[in-house]
Amino acid sequence: MDRVRAAVLGGTGLVGQRFIQLLDGHPFIEVTHITGRSSVGRLYGEAVDWRVEVSIPEWAREIKVSPSDPELLAREGVEVAFSALPASIAADIEVGLAKRGIDVASNARPMRMDPDVPLLNGEVNHSHVKLVKLQRETRGWKGVILKNPNCSTAILTLYLKPLLDEYGLERVMVTTLQAISGAGLRGLPAMYMVDNLVPYISGEEWKIENESRKILGSLAGDEVEHLDLEITSTATRVPVIDGHTEVVYAKLSRRPEDIGEVARVLGGFRSAPQEWSLPTAPEKPLVVRDGEDRPQPRLDRLEGDGMSVVVGRLSLIDSRDGPWLRSVILGHNTIRGAAGAAILAYEVYRAYQDKGLL
Numbered sequence: 001m002d003r004v005r006a007a008v009l010g011g012t013g014l015v016g017q018r019f020i021q022l023l024d025g026h027p028f029i030e031v032t033h034i035t036g037r038s039s040v041g042r043l044y045g046e047a048v049d050w051r052v053e054v055s056i057p058e059w060a061r062e063i064k065v066s067p068s069d070p071e072l073l074a075r076e077g078v079e080v081a082f083s084a085l086p087a088s089i090a091a092d093i094e095v096g097l098a099k100r101g102i103d104v105a106s107n108a109r110p111m112r113m114d115p116d117v118p119l120l121n122g123e124v125n126h127s128h129v130k131l132v133k134l135q136r137e138t139r140g141w142k143g144v145i146l147k148n149p150n151c152s153t154a155i156l157t158l159y160l161k162p163l164l165d166e167y168g169l170e171r172v173m174v175t176t177l178q179a180i181s182g183a184g185l186r187g188l189p190a191m192y193m194v195d196n197l198v199p200y201i202s203g204e205e206w207k208i209e210n211e212s213r214k215i216l217g218s219l220a221g222d223e224v225e226h227l228d229l230e231i232t233s234t235a236t237r238v239p240v241i242d243g244h245t246e247v248v249y250a251k252l253s254r255r256p257e258d259i260g261e262v263a264r265v266l267g268g269f270r271s272a273p274q275e276w277s278l279p280t281a282p283e284k285p286l287v288v289r290d291g292e293d294r295p296q297p298r299l300d301r302l303e304g305d306g307m308s309v310v311v312g313r314l315s316l317i318d319s320r321d322g323p324w325l326r327s328v329i330l331g332h333n334t335i336r337g338a339a340g341a342a343i344l345a346y347e348v349y350r351a352y353q354d355k356g357l358l
């Protein structure tokens, strides 16, 4: 397979850095461009305030940071752009790229809920990538725009999918304990976060509730029918660097035999990205931990190279209104919740193309 020339947009930020790390040595994607704002014109190795636990790849150090200019990127032969741009400026730039024939896999919020834009969480709803046919027809772009969900939503929906398929879901209540890195490199001052917890993240609860219904919805013709599921969420920020924890109560339509059965359903979950051995797909999307004090961010966030969601504290509650499943889940917010999910979304798109499914 020919190597695809890629740009990482917003490459100096926290998600941008993860893209650079995860694309190092990728079998068919080669990063040729990195874009930014304040760092434009400088070598990436000098401009970036690198916050990833492994060294900056040597090839990335030598790339000169360019502006996120669609015309320039198209002229220089970029074929796919991985976007970690701030939401406020992402839409114009991403549409400009798609119009010029550059495919975009984006973390930024705008357009996630548009009916012709696939909101992809690889293992959960890979078939939604077929929305690009409608997107091409309605927008007339030569490239496509793929979105991945908000970080907490990516982690939550990966956990909910096998439960939905096996037992049915009637109601979900979730409280998130989200890492500081979710707010970006210049996110939250120590004065807010040390010795503290902030019980509010602007816009987050709306995203968790609405994006989840789209992702867990089913494709009917050219449309995604959002899942009719009541989801209630409370989003909090905690003094953890990386890794979002979520306490989830899920009311099931059918009672499992016992908790061992639930653990087997979750731990055995596989999907097309695993069957097709996509490069960024973890071997096990969900890892069930037995230890009574797990999952913990420091110990569990790099499971499956940061692409697996770790599940613990599983218990069944036989409530008056039916069976509820209680669990604590954990995922890496800048990998499973951001850069890794976007790369996997693009790999799904390419796999669908290669298999003649689009």
Ligand SMILES: NC(=O)c1ccc[n+]([C@@H]2O[C@H](COP(=O)([O-])OP(=O)(O)OC[C@H]3O[C@@H](n4cnc5c(N)ncnc54)[C@H](OP(=O)(O)O)[C@@H]3O)[C@@H](O)[C@H]2O)c1
Residues within 6 Å of the ligand: 009, 010, 011, 012, 013, 014, 015, 016, 035, 036, 037, 038, 039, 040, 068, 083, 084, 085, 086, 087, 089, 107, 108, 109, 149, 150, 151, 181, 182, 183, 184, 185, 186, 333, 334, 337, 338
């Ligand atoms: N952090 C997470 O866990 C997470 C998870 C899911 C989704 N997201 C989303 O991913 C995106 C990036 O988040 P982040 O946490 O990586 O943010 P960040 O650390 O604040 O980084 C922002 C990046 O955008 C660049 N930038 C800022 N203004 C720009 C402009 N006008 N034109 C071009 N580039 C510009 C910056 O470049 P310079 O350094 O050169 O100024 C920097 O590279 C956001 O949309 C965010 O909502 C983040």
